[in-house]
Amino acid sequence: MPPxxxxxxxxxxxxxxxxTVEALKGISLSVQAGEMVxxxxxxxxxxxxxxxxxxxxxxxxxxxxxxxxxxxQNLPERELADVRRxxxxxxxxxxxxxxxxxVLENVGLPLTFGAGPLSQADIPARMLxxxxxPDKAKRYPAQLSGGExxxxxxxxxxxxxxxxxxxxxxxxxxxxxxxRKIFALLRxxxxxxxLCALVAxxxxxxxxxxxxxxxxxxxxxxxxxxx
Amino acid sequence: xxxxxxxxxxxxxxxxxxxxxxxxxxLGVALSTTLLLGTVCLHSGYVHALDSTxxxxxxxxxxxxxxxxxxAASLVMRGGSIPMYIDETTFDTILQDPDVQEATRLFMxxxxxxxxxxxxxxxxxxxxxxxxxxxxxLQRGDWFSAGESQGEAILGYNAANTLGLNIGDxxxxxxxxxxxxxxxxxxxxxxxxxxxxxxPLTFAQELFDRQGKLTGVGVRLKSLDKVxxxxxxxxxxxxxxxxxxxxxxxxxxxxxATSRILLLLSALVASLIGALGVxxxxxxxxxxxxxxxxxxxAVGASGRDLFGLTLLETGCLGFLGAVLxxxxxxxxxxxxxxxxRRIVPFVPPGxxxxxxxxxxxxxxxxxxxxxLLAGVYPASRAARVRPAVxxxxxx
Numbered sequence: 246m247p248p249x250x251x252x253x254x255x256x257x258x259x260x261x262x263x264x265t266v267e268a269l270k271g272i273s274l275s276v277q278a279g280e281m282v283x284x285x286x287x288x289x290x291x292x293x294x295x296x297x298x299x300x301x302x303x304x305x306x307x308x309x310x311x312x313x314x315x316x317x318q319n320l321p322e323r324e325l326a327d328v329r330r331x332x333x334x335x336x337x338x339x340x341x342x343x344x345x346x347x348v349l350e351n352v353g354l355p356l357t358f359g360a361g362p363l364s365q366a367d368i369p370a371r372m373l374x375x376x377x378x379p380d381k382a383k384r385y386p387a388q389l390s391g392g393e394x395x396x397x398x399x400x401x402x403x404x405x406x407x408x409x410x411x412x413x414x415x416x417x418x419x420x421x422x423x424x425r426k427i428f429a430l431l432r433x434x435x436x437x438x439x440l441c442a443l444v445a446x447x448x449x450x451x452x453x454x455x456x457x458x459x460x461x462x463x464x465x466x467x468x469x470x471x472x
Numbered sequence: 473x474x475x476x477x478x479x480x481x482x483x484x485x486x487x488x489x490x491x492x493x494x495x496x497x498x499l500g501v502a503l504s505t506t507l508l509l510g511t512v513c514l515h516s517g518y519v520h521a522l523d524s525t526x527x528x529x530x531x532x533x534x535x536x537x538x539x540x541x542x543x544a545a546s547l548v549m550r551g552g553s554i555p556m557y558i559d560e561t562t563f564d565t566i567l568q569d570p571d572v573q574e575a576t577r578l579f580m581x582x583x584x585x586x587x588x589x590x591x592x593x594x595x596x597x598x599x600x601x602x603x604x605x606x607x608x609x610l611q612r613g614d615w616f617s618a619g620e621s622q623g624e625a626i627l628g629y630n631a632a633n634t635l636g637l638n639i640g641d642x643x644x645x646x647x648x649x650x651x652x653x654x655x656x657x658x659x660x661x662x663x664x665x666x667x668x669x670x671x672p673l674t675f676a677q678e679l680f681d682r683q684g685k686l687t688g689v690g691v692r693l694k695s696l697d698k699v700x701x702x703x704x705x706x707x708x709x710x711x712x713x714x715x716x717x718x719x720x721x722x723x724x725x726x727x728x729a730t731s732r733i734l735l736l737l738s739a740l741v742a743s744l745i746g747a748l749g750v751x752x753x754x755x756x757x758x759x760x761x762x763x764x765x766x767x768x769x770a771v772g773a774s775g776r777d778l779f780g781l782t783l784l785e786t787g788c789l790g791f792l793g794a795v796l797x798x799x800x801x802x803x804x805x806x807x808x809x810x811x812x813r814r815i816v817p818f819v820p821p822g823x824x825x826x827x828x829x830x831x832x833x834x835x836x837x838x839x840x841x842x843x844l845l846a847g848v849y850p851a852s853r854a855a856r857v858r859p860a861v862x863x864x865x866x867x
Contacts, residue, residue, distance in 0.1 A: 302770060303860035323774055330772025337863065341767040345485035346477055353476035358772040366476055401771065 247314035248275040249408050249441035250299055255308035257294050257464075268294040270464045271308070276443060278408065281435045283452035284445040286461035292445035293413055295461065299443065300333050300411045301325040313408060330358055334402030336412035336431075340394040342386040342401075349373065349382040352400045372400035376430060392423035399430060403438070410435065410442040416451060428454050483785040486757060494789070497753040501793020501839055504746035506800040508739040509835040510808065510825060513801065515732045517826030518819075519725055525820040526717045528663045530604035531576070531690035532699065535566060535706055535714045557685035558712050566689055569705065571698040576600035577673055578688040581680045583647070592631075594645060595668045596676025604692060608665065613639045613656025616672045623652040626670040629660040634667075645669065646679035664821060743838070746793065747846040754786050754850035765854050766862035775855035782851035783844060790843025794836045801835075802827060 255272040258265050269291045276282050284292050297303040298310060301317055310318045317328055334355075342351045353369035373379050376396040386394055395415055402410055412431065416424030428444070428451045435442045444455065452458050460467035477485070487494045537556035563577050579596030602608065602615070616624050625643055627635065632654075637643060642651040652671065660666055677683050691714075693702055699716055706714040758765070765778050773781075805825030813819045 297860040297863075300770065302863070303858075323776075326769070326772065326774035326777075329770065335767075335770045337767070337770075341763070341770075341863075343485075343764055343767070345489050346482075350477040350481070354768070355771040356476045357478065357482065358768070358774070358777050369476065405772070 246278070247311070249278050249280075249313060250443070251275040251309075251311040251314075252299070253309040255295070255298060255310065256306045257291075257298060257303070258306045268464050269298070269305075272461075272464075272466050274459060274466065276441050278441050279436065279439040280457065281432055281442045281444065281455045283455035283458045284443055284461065285447065285449070285452045285458050286445075287447060289463075290461040291464040292461055294464075296411045296413050296443065296445055299409070300335060301328050330355060330405065332408050334405070334407040334410045336395070336398050336402045336410065336415045338414040338417040340386070340391075340398040340418075342394060342397060344386050346385075347382065348378065348384050348386065348389065348397050351386065351397055352404055354401060355405045369400070369404055372404050373397070375403075375434070376400045390423075391419050392427065395419065395423075395427050396430065399427070399434070403434060403440075406438070408441060410440055410444075412442065412444040414445055414447070416446065416448065421450075424448065424451060425454075479781055479784055480788075482781055483788055486761065486785060487788060490757070493753050493756070497749050497789050498793045498796060500746040500749035501790055501843060502796035502800055504739065504742035504842075505794050505797025505835050505839045506804060507735070507742045508838060509798060509801045509827070509831055510805065511732060511735040511739050512831050512834070513805070513825045513827045514735070514808075515728060516828070516831070517822075517824045518728050520826060521820035521822035521824055522721060522724055524822060525663055526721055528605075528607070528661060528665075529690065529717060531574075531692045531717070532696065533691040533693065533702065533706075533714050533716050534720075535562065535689040535691060535712055536687070538711055538713050557682060557687060558689070560684045560686055562709065562712055563686060563689050565709065566691055566706075569702065571693050571695075571702050573692050573694045574600060574603050575689055575691045576604045577686050578690055579673055579676050579680075579682070579685070580687045581676070592645075593668045594671055594676055594679075595665075596671050596673040598673045601670075604690060605661075605665075608661055609659045610656045611659040613654070616655060622672055623650060623675060624655040624672060625652045626656040626658060627654060628658050628666040628668045628670070630666040631669055632657040643669070645671070647681075648679070650679065662821065666821075743842055746839075747842045750786055750789055750843050750846040751849060753789070754782065754847055755853070757785075758782060758850040758854045761854075762857055762862050765857040766859035769857060769859040770863070775857075778857065779851045779855035782854045783847045786843045786847025786851070787840060790840040791836070793843070794839035797839065798827075798832055798835060801825065 251274070253273050255269055256267070257269040258267045272295060284295065286292050294303070298305050305318050308318070309316055312328060312332055317325065320328065343354065346354065349369050352372050353366070356368070370379070370382060373382055376399055378393060378396055378400070381389060381393060386397070389397065398415070410431070415431070416427050419427060431442060431444065432454055434440065446452050535558070537558045539556050560577065563575065566572055566575050577596075577598050577600065580593065582591050582593045584591060610626070611629065613626070616622060616626070625645065627637060632638070635643065637654050639654055639656065641654045643654060644650065645652050658665065671679070677685060691702070693699060703714050703716070706712060768778060805827065809824045812824065
């Protein structure tokens, strides 16, 4: 069984004014199904850049990314969108829900773009139940607390049953109690559905709840590459 | 509740988020649609009403005193005083012409009604009038009882309703307010005749002190081929001239067509402004939602999805604007007609803004196409969103 996600010598540089900034410098890692990995590092260490590359939202300058054993770094944009909609679920720091859609519609949004079968219209409601918000289906994001919004974002990330969950500071906007709950929920769902999750965080306490920690410093993997 | 939002739901959700912007944008499209549809329908309605009026005149040539023949023709068609006269002997000359099938003497006078600023139009006619207009049937009552000199009147359908008079009632007419008995009421004809008060010709001439004078002679020829030779004969007569209804129609239609070009230009400018309104509103909307588009891409939307979604949103604006514009044309058409009748010297009776299915479909398609065209730039901007950049910038 190939790893869900694997990288080799992954590099990403950005032009910044007259200079070139190397955000990632030769990252090689691999994560298996059922594994929750905490991506730890200070601000600017390259966590978000790495998640964007793994999530096919951006292209590496050099190196290889394999998802489910297949190389994706050179795929055309349309196929990258296909990879995103079928294999990847995102959870953002601020939940990034669409304010004009109800909670239930937000959860079902990936299915609108063909991420899953439209015939299974009951899945979003089941996902809401799974994250403990069955009674909030008709509410709008503005009517929810920060913790509730993040639960909805997790339900949206899981609605199309992706193999890989990428969460960028999902507890960054929450108090410590809510942060622990969200992290625990992610942990529980990853184990239950045998998903693979990479969760970026700078909270050392929460990262301890993951199966493994990967430390990034100035774009370089310090330890925890796995594989 | 739908768990999976459809593309239409996504498109309209944002339109509802900014109701003022959406309303103004829809109103812009609606106004341009109104102007465009109104212009197209005004032209076809006007020409149709004009044709219908001319057809029901009953004659192809109008002979009048020398002056502007088109002014005389328009006065005869709409009703009013014609200040120039021809001798009654002209009628006898015309009637004897071998090309003439039928002719009628016309003596038209208008005067203000005593109780309001309303014009009462009197038409002195003889028996030939009925031969030229066999469709002018009496709804009730009878034709003039004894010749053409009696103090009797037959009312057009609308005149009877407006004046509230019935058979046997008396109506004061002319400068001396001589009472005449109502002898009959015509059926509705759908022409200006409905508003007139018909008097026996000789009585009308005496009433207005114009004995032996006519304001015109309506002539129906045996064949349309005879029009040109007949006109040449008329022009040979002293102090008279002739205008054919075809010439009159061409002149009016030409005038209307010229006005239509100006109106169409205004409509095109309005459409351009409406499209710019859509472009502006959608560009603002897309700029405000770049993060949302980034998120949508992250959850699986392709550039093509976002292009289609934004274009669908502009399509909704175009559709709503077009529907509102069509409604506004239907309602505003009546008001516009009323205003036009007050301003323009000759306006034929009947609906001038005639809205038909083809024009409505055309206006709908034009508004949709313009809106979609205006939506291409914002849609391509939405489609080009790079989620990694946008999410990093707005995190």
